[in-house]
Amino acid sequence: MIEPRLKIATCSLAGCFGCHMSLLDLDERLFDLAERVELDRSPLTDIKELGECDVGLVEGGVCNAENVHTLIEFRARCKILVAIGACALNGGVPAMRNQYDLKECLEESYVRGMGLVNAQIPSDPEIPLLLNKVHPIHEVVKIDYSLPGCPPSADTIWTFINELLSGQAIALSYRQIHYD
Amino acid sequence: MSGEPSFTLDGQQIPFQEGQTVMQAALEAGVYIPHLCFNPEFTPHGSCRVCLVKVNNRMQAACTTPAAGGQTVQSETEELREIRRGILQMLFVEGNHVCPACEKSGACQLQAVAYYVGMLAPHFKHFYPRRPVDASHPDAVIDFNRCIMCELCVRASRDVDGKNIFAVEGRGIQAHLVVNTPSGQLGATGFSLHDKAAQVCPTGSILTKHRGYDIPIGQRLYDRKPINVVGDVAQLPDSQGGRRHD
Ligand code: SF4
Ligand code: SF4
Ligand code: FES
Numbered sequence: 353m354i355e356p357r358l359k360i361a362t363c364s365l366a367g368c369f370g371c372h373m374s375l376l377d378l379d380e381r382l383f384d385l386a387e388r389v390e391l392d393r394s395p396l397t398d399i400k401e402l403g404e405c406d407v408g409l410v411e412g413g414v415c416n417a418e419n420v421h422t423l424i425e426f427r428a429r430c431k432i433l434v435a436i437g438a439c440a441l442n443g444g445v446p447a448m449r450n451q452y453d454l455k456e457c458l459e460e461s462y463v464r465g466m467g468l469v470n471a472q473i474p475s476d477p478e479i480p481l482l483l484n485k486v487h488p489i490h491e492v493v494k495i496d497y498s499l500p501g502c503p504p505s506a507d508t509i510w511t512f513i514n515e516l517l518s519g520q521a522i523a524l525s526y527r528q529i530h531y532d
Numbered sequence: 533m534s535g536e537p538s539f540t541l542d543g544q545q546i547p548f549q550e551g552q553t554v555m556q557a558a559l560e561a562g563v564y565i566p567h568l569c570f571n572p573e574f575t576p577h578g579s580c581r582v583c584l585v586k587v588n589n590r591m592q593a594a595c596t597t598p599a600a601g602g603q604t605v606q607s608e609t610e611e612l613r614e615i616r617r618g619i620l621q622m623l624f625v626e627g628n629h630v631c632p633a634c635e636k637s638g639a640c641q642l643q644a645v646a647y648y649v650g651m652l653a654p655h656f657k658h659f660y661p662r663r664p665v666d667a668s669h670p671d672a673v674i675d676f677n678r679c680i681m682c683e684l685c686v687r688a689s690r691d692v693d694g695k696n697i698f699a700v701e702g703r704g705i706q707a708h709l710v711v712n713t714p715s716g717q718l719g720a721t722g723f724s725l726h727d728k729a730a731q732v733c734p735t736g737s738i739l740t741k742h743r744g745y746d747i748p749i750g751q752r753l754y755d756r757k758p759i760n761v762v763g764d765v766a767q768l769p770d771s772q773g774g775r776r777h778d
Contacts, residue, residue: 438632441653442624443660445633450660491657498653502632526758529652531631531643532749 357387358517359405361430362394365419366446366486367412369395370503371437375409377506388517405430407516411503413443414487418480427493432516435495436509438502438531440488447486454484497522500531539603541565541585548599555583555595558607564760565607566616566645568623568734569682570595571766574691577683581619582645584612591615616649625656628663628677635744636736638752639773641766642680644759666711668719672730673739679709684732684766692728697721709737731775732766747773 364372372395378385393402408430414420427433438444449457462473489495499512508528515522538547541558548557558565559572569580578596585594586606594607606612623642631637663676681700686709689697697718701710713720723729725740749755753762753773768774 435653438630442629442658445630447658447660448628448630448633450658451628451662485660488654488658490653490655495653500652526647527756529647530638530755531629531646532634532637 357390358407359392359403360389360394360407360409361392361402361405361426362396362409363411363422363426364395365410365412365423365440365489366415367437367439367444369411371409371411371440371501372396374501374503374506375509378510379506381506381510385513402426402429407432407434409434409436410440410489411436413439413446414483414489414492415446416480416482420483420492423489423492432496433493434497434499434512435489436499437504438500441490441498441500442488443486444502447488450485454482458482500529502532504528537599537601539599539601539605541605542608546599546605552599553595554585554587554592554597554599554603554605557599558594563607565594566648566759567595568641568645568680569684571684571732571764574684574687574732577687580623580680580682582616584615584619586612613649617651618655620646620649620651621653621655623680624651624654625658626661627679628660634678634736635739636678638749638755639747639765640736640754641734641759641764642678644754644762644765647754648759663708666716666718667741668717669721669723669741670719671725671741672718672723673741674711674718675737675739676709677737678735679737680735681707681709682734684734685709685729685738688732689723689727689729695722695727695729697723697727697729726777731777733775734764734766 391397392405393399402425408426410426414423435441439446458473463471499508501508508524511524511528512522536547538545541563546557546561553576555565555570565583565585567583569577570583576595578593581593583594584591587597587603631643665675667673683700686698689695697712699710699712700707702708710716711718711721730738753765765774766776769776769778771778
């Protein structure tokens with residue numbers, strides 16, 4: 353009998369897609385992975401609706417209303433939720449705006465920015481509303497595993513996924529853990 | 533056995549001389565106990581609590597506890613590692629530590645100790661305090677976002693350089709590092725890169741200008757080997773990627 357493949361979903365919230373690039377850096381190991389898992393909603397598929405999943409990998413912190421919505425949905429549908437990368441863990445570079453008021457930040461780029469014509473702060477209803485602060489995802493939902501790095505290397509991700517899929521305790525080597 | 537007094541640290545006999553602390557004796561015997569505000573060249577400060585050990589079953593800071601014959605000291609236990617992780621996590625969320633954007637990343641003692649105790653995530657709610665960056669000095673920058681208040685720069689400037697450039701102002705959660713001039717600017721002081729105070733910061737708070745990325749990320753002090761093997765950044769010379777002047 354063929355074992356049902358585990359379902360994995362991924363998303364990028366307030367991140368730069370660097371962690372997803374690192375996932376793609378698995379290179380030929382992706383073939384191995386594809387035999388064992390099935391990708392659900394992810395920037396790498398075109399699935400719009402998140403299904404019931406075994407593992408959710410979340411890149412990026414939470415900076416706007418849409419991020420909150422996506423994250424809560426991931427928590428509800430994924431048995432195991434994994435925070436991947438500096439931004440998901442501590443807000444990372446996007447959270448450097450937290451020292452300032454949102455208004456100060458918006459004015460800095462959209463009102464006082466260089467070379468602007470008809471300078472104004474964007475307010476199209478299509479654009480998700482920004483939160484006052486950028487939050488690491490553990491401040492919004494419960495997280496089961498954290499993988500630091502900006503981004504975590506493909507090796508780190510590989511070790512992690514392998515050990516998780518085989519039900520082992522996760523043991524990363526010294527060089528697989530870094531915050532930069 | 534000779535008359536030399538000793539205690540046990542995780543089961544290993546550690547000899548010591550009268551007047552030494554548990555930390556000093558361990559260091560001399562080549563056994564690492566994690567620490568941040570302790571630097572063997574300075575009077576112990578006992579403030580960061582990262583060096584917490586159990587001495588005869590009581591929690592004590594190894595850097596301020598005098599060694600005594602027959603003591604049983606525990607350091608590498610899961611209980612202590614967990615407490616140390618918690619302390620590290622608090623140090624991280626109290627400031628603004630964006631390691632990917634920090635020049636000191638890879639050669640930072642705070643980061644290295646966090647790796648050593650197995651800190652994967654900050655766990656607590658971040659404070660995101662608003663703190664300044666002072667680039668007024670021609671040769672050095674001080675980024676208060678990364679200061680952990682170990683007061684090593686305060687001690688070095690006062691006790692070794694005789695300049696008294698740094699001080700701590702405020703109490704409790706309000707306590708913060710300041711530069712001792714009316715303007716509060718480093719550029720208005722007699723601070724020099726030759727000062728001991730320029731060589732002791734365990735974090736990326738006090739930085740030398742113009743050489744931030746001389747050593748690329750990936751080839752830095754703690755990129756390949758852990759701090760218990762490599763040693764403290766402040767104790768290693770420039771030529772080995774440390775802070776101490778050759
Ligand atoms: S001082 Fe150390 S811990 Fe803080 S941001 Fe820089 S590298 Fe990271
Ligand atoms: S600037 Fe560096 S040496 Fe001075 S108190 Fe802060 S962390 Fe310690
Ligand atoms: S190293 Fe002992 S309290 Fe800081």
